[in-house]
Amino acid sequence: xxxxxxxxxxxxxxxxxxxxxxxxxxxxxxxxxxxxxxxxxxxxxxxxxxxxxxxxxxxxxxxxxxxxxxxxxxxxxxxxxxxxxxxxxxxxxxxxxxxxxxxxxxxxxxxxxxxxxxxxxxxxxxxxxxxxxxxxxxxxxxxxxxxxxxxxxxxxxxxxxxxxxxxxxxxxxxxxxxxxxxxxxxxxxxxxxxxxxxxxxxxxxxxxxxxxxxxxxxxxxxxxxxxxxxxxxxxxxxxxxxxxxxxxxxxxxxxxxxxxxxxxxxxxxxxxxxxxxxxxxxxxxxxxxxxx
Ligand code: SAM
Numbered sequence: 001x002x003x004x005x006x007x008x009x010x011x012x013x014x015x016x017x018x019x020x021x022x023x024x025x026x027x028x029x030x031x032x033x034x035x036x037x038x039x040x041x042x043x044x045x046x047x048x049x050x051x052x053x054x055x056x057x058x059x060x061x062x063x064x065x066x067x068x069x070x071x072x073x074x075x076x077x078x079x080x081x082x083x084x085x086x087x088x089x090x091x092x093x094x095x096x097x098x099x100x101x102x103x104x105x106x107x108x109x110x111x112x113x114x115x116x117x118x119x120x121x122x123x124x125x126x127x128x129x130x131x132x133x134x135x136x137x138x139x140x141x142x143x144x145x146x147x148x149x150x151x152x153x154x155x156x157x158x159x160x161x162x163x164x165x166x167x168x169x170x171x172x173x174x175x176x177x178x179x180x181x182x183x184x185x186x187x188x189x190x191x192x193x194x195x196x197x198x199x200x201x202x203x204x205x206x207x208x209x210x211x212x213x214x215x216x217x218x219x220x221x222x223x224x225x226x227x228x229x230x231x232x233x234x235x236x237x238x239x240x241x242x243x244x245x246x247x248x249x250x251x252x253x254x255x256x257x258x259x260x261x262x263x264x265x266x267x268x269x270x271x272x273x274x275x276x277x278x279x280x281x282x283x284x285x286x287x288x289x290x291x292x
Pocket of ligand 1: 026027028029030031032056057058059060061062063077078079082101102103104126127128129130132
């Protein structure tokens with residue numbers, strides 16, 4: 001059995017062999033604890049029929065755990081310096097393809113078509129670069145890729161916001177954007193000590209199971225998300241005031257918005273953070289009818 005990449009000793013040896021220096025700007029915090037890696041793969045329920053997309057393989061710590069259990073792994077890595085290292089560290093695994101691209105620019109849908117036609121389900125599994133956590137998750141969801149789910153390590157604070165319920169301080173437009181497409185659950189918190197270098201913040205693993213249909217049906221998706229964002233624009237303001245500010249100013253208009261809120265039985269004095277996703281859907285449909 002080959003020794004895991006993700007042990008402090010082997011990681012150090014690989015980094016020294018290649019004279020690799022971490023780039024903070026690329027969110028390079030590598031995992032050095034094999035148990036955490038197995039837990040990530042467990043939570044993703046990866047099997048021999050799973051195609052896995054990994055984002056940011058680093059020196060291959062998570063990639064090798066995925067390769068041992070999945071049918072195939074396709075990993076997007078932005079840092080060109082890591083490509084020859086990955087070629088070396090992952091040489092025992094024939095089911096891994098590394099793509100040297102920024103995942104935010106990459107055609108992920110094409111990669112899925114090219115590599116996963118013989119897989120039964122597709123999961124995204126990653127220890128994400130923390131500077132772009134939200135754009136990456138939103139890209140994967142908004143492109144409506146044929147994913148079963150996403151299991152990723154990220155900042156605990158972001159995981160808390162994603163999985164938050166209404167009327168909590170963490171609940172906001174990010175919670176609604178992600179829960180619209182997925183069932184979200186934080187499955188594990190992870191201490192800083194399992195990374196080199198250690199990040200400044202605590203981490204967590206979140207599991208997002210993609211819904212067959214969004215949790216609510218809305219008349220216009222982009223208008224719905226605009227209303228959600230506008231409702232949280234100033235968290236301390238009432239929903240009525242945030243909407244008046246968003247939909248332009250004027251007395252007459254304020255009255256129209258008040259009437260629309262009443263028609264869907266939402267008190268305009270409430271704050272955005274108290275509205276459920278279903279209430280936002282009702283509200284945005286009524287405003288869409290009234291104002292478009
Ligand atoms: N998977 C490795 C591990 O767990 O040890 C490394 C994880 S490290 C937190 C994040 C990785 O993402 C780094 O290898 C970094 O170079 C890469 N990365 C950063 N931005 C990226 C982007 N936009 N697209 C693809 N990879 C990116």
